[in-house]
Amino acid sequence: NAGVTQTPKFRVLKTGQSMTLLCAQDMNHEYMYWYRQDPGMGLRLIHYSVGEGTTAKGEVPDGYNVSRLKKQNFLLGLESAAPSQTSVYFCASQRGGSEQYFGPGTRLTVT
């Protein structure tokens, strides 16, 4: 039982490049989330999903897109990376009404 895994763990992008972050969970959870964490800002919700094929915007969705084609996977895309998107990204999954399970994070640097 791997829990929540994130790929990749580290990435450096140049401004304007694109990339996709993959989150996978093996707990059959309905809810999945993408957050970014920046110093002094806590966790900020980017997008979330309450089930396969559904997604919704969170607090800071601009510049990001997501897809949930399979229940166990939640993808976060950056179409044209900007230095302001330098951050640590966390994925989480949740069974409704219970606690969230977090992945180990992806550290992204955009130069």
Added chain:
Amino acid sequence: AQSVTQLGSHVSVSEGALVLLRCNYSSSVPPYLFWYVQYPNQGLQLLLKYTSAATLVKGINGFEAEFKKSETSFHLTKPSAHMSDAAEYFCAVSAGGSYIPTFGRGTSLIVHP
């Protein structure tokens, strides 16, 4: 709407001293409340949760929290701090049939020898 306020972005204690991390919430309906801990370069992990059962909740590593409805608080305590408790602590609330949690800004616990 729901919100969470964590008082103090940094709390500093001596090893062996009481740990008190404050969390106040706002919710118009009975909430679910959570404390998470984040060690350096790791994801968050659950410390404890309140889901309308006992108001005093015990968690891992000797931490506990008490739900006080009249004060809309869910403060985290530990009788005696250990060096290994140094980490970032987050309080979160979900309520009103929406399971989407709202997180506080986090409190960094510093433990001095």
